[in-house]
Amino acid sequence: MNKNLLTVVLLLLSLRVMAVHVNDRGLGEVLIYPYYTVNNYLNTMYTVVNTTEQAKAIKVSFHEGDAGLHVLTFHVYLSPYDVWSGALVPTESTIVGHLDEPTAVHVTPDTSCAPYLNKAGQEFLPYVIDEDLNPANRSLARATEGYMQVMELGELTGNAVAFVDHGGVGVPANCTAIQAAWDTLDWALEEPTEPQGGLLGSAFIINVAEGLSMSYDAIALNDFWDGQGVFTDPGSLLPDLSSGTAESKVLLADGTLAVSQWSSGIEAVSAVLMKAELYNEYAYDAFVNGKSEWVVSFPTKTLHTNTEGPALAPFSQAWDGVQSCDEYTAMLYDRETATSHQYQCCADPPPPPPEDPQLCLTTNVIEMLPPYTAANEVSAILGSDNLSEPATYFDSRVTENGWGVLSFPASPGMVPVNGTGFRGLPATGFMVQQFSNGGAGEGLLAQYANLFIHKGRVAVMEAE
Incomplete structure (x- = not known):
């Protein structure tokens, strides 16, 4: 085979490798928001947009800033072309063992289906921090800044598609049925199909007192999943960023594509x-x-x-x-x-x-x-x-x-x-x-x- 033709063939094959990569166009199956904060009386607001015509199940998780431990995780079920939004505001913990410690509370007016989430005000939770190595460093103050991520778990099928549809009234048709499907921690509806991406996200940090806002786009990872996603219950800490493919693609400065296999x-x-x-x-x-x-x-x-x-x-x-x-x-x-x-x-x-x-x-x-x-x-x-x-x-x-x-x-x-x-x-x-x-x-x-x-x-x- 001609050497130049061989090079082209190898390049085309590498481009077809289903390997995780950063999508510079901002769409993906996984979104990483590098920073949130409620310190200094700041608020952090964020959005997740489903740009596709398919209903999707996503997992939203927040991680405190010291060691990246989970402080809140929940599911959201997006109808086609749906947007989920939420905000973090400062508060003091009312949780036993952490009373009056500085922390964050998640609030949202969004009507999209988010089973088990207290939309009026869900405090960040200390349960993973409470298992950390040093008992002297388990304050919820660690959770006043950190990062968040969104993972697509799959595209909904069967009755679940109709249940999360907003119709003409802007409210999901039957979110109660979605929550009931998890009441035994074993999804009782038709299984989602493979994640296909198409999510985009943004966040902005707001200083209400001084009238300031600073915004950024979430980092989008595409081809994170090697086929089927991991569809766990809404309270599970899994999947996480280790749950996807062990192959990566990075576009280098000279225009070549670096494809790597990892452990x-x-x-x-x-x-x-x-x-x-x-x-x-x-x-x-x-x-x-x-x-x-x-x-x-x-x-x-x-x-x-x-x-x-x-x-x-x-x-x-x-x-x-x-x-x-x-x-x-x-x-x-x-x-x-x-x-x-x-x-x-x-x-x-x-x-x-x-x-x-x-x-x-x-x-x-x-x-x-x-x-x-x-x-x-x-x-x-x-x-x-x-x-x-x-x-x-x-x-x-x-x-x-x-x-x-x-x-x-x-x-x-x-x-x-x-x-x-x-x-x-x-x-x-x-x-x-x-x-x-x-x-x-x-x-x-x-x-x-x-x-x-x-x-x-x-x-x-x-x-x-």
Whole structure:
């Protein structure tokens, strides 16, 4: 066979591989929302859209920000072209053993069928946190920030399709029958067929008091399932991000497609999120009281580090009940290319370099502060105490705005069974900014906010 023709054939075959991948067009079977928060009196709202003509069963789950443990999970049954929406607001727990602890409550006015969910106000639940390793670190305050995910379980068939249909009145025809089908924890209606995707999602963080909103799109994973989905009861912690295919597809910068076979489904999902470096901007301009914070989230970390033995690569430490840390390095460049980095020689002999900073939780916040400013206990915008402060020595020329890069050079990376491996960590997230214009005219609203998704570099490593 002609060599060029062989290359084309191999490429076409690889394109047909049913392997999990990030769909840059935003549609998928799984949606990952990298961050929610109710700290600092913030609210987080989210939506899930069924863009298809098929009724679907989906699983919605929320994970606290320390170790990624479940704090709420439920089913939603979407009719064709349906939208599910919900909001998280701050509250104090009324659950015995956690009375008055800060937590979140989920509320929704949505009429779509969500059996067993208290739509008027469902508090986050402590039952998985209560089993964590360190009894001193089991407060529901851990759940005031974290991440969420949505998984399609399958497309409905038979009577269930009619039961969830909204008809002309905007209310499902018979949600009671859907709930009754689960009353014995054994689905009593026709089984769903294979998930086909077509979900999209978004979230926005709202500061009601200051009239600010910051929004982002959910990360969409396509071809997550290798055939049939896993259709468990509404309260089950399964399926999770380890339940899908063990193959991944990543489009590389040079236009080639990296197809890899892994030992587990969670490694495949981590592979499609791997970054050797993250890039974003910062601004703390004094004139407008500028603030900038970076969210760095690891939505697959809990399934790599909450293990009985060593952590699963690329993470280096198992969760010990308080933390699971991985080093990173930071370099900042202002808009005129002056640099701020973690170590620069300024004496002879030079002082010892500082230790690299660490990201020790599932969702982490890095607050960008002016040179020589003391770190805060909680961040100014998101109110996070999941803080990591980059250890930097600032060049005196560095100004109030610019961009930065986070690198993960200490990570062992991920080596697949077959195919292409990746360096770095499965990191995602965004940068948020807030400004207050003190020079605005009288009577003008002078509060502004932005959110920008991290960009990143993918670095490959070959299988051994």
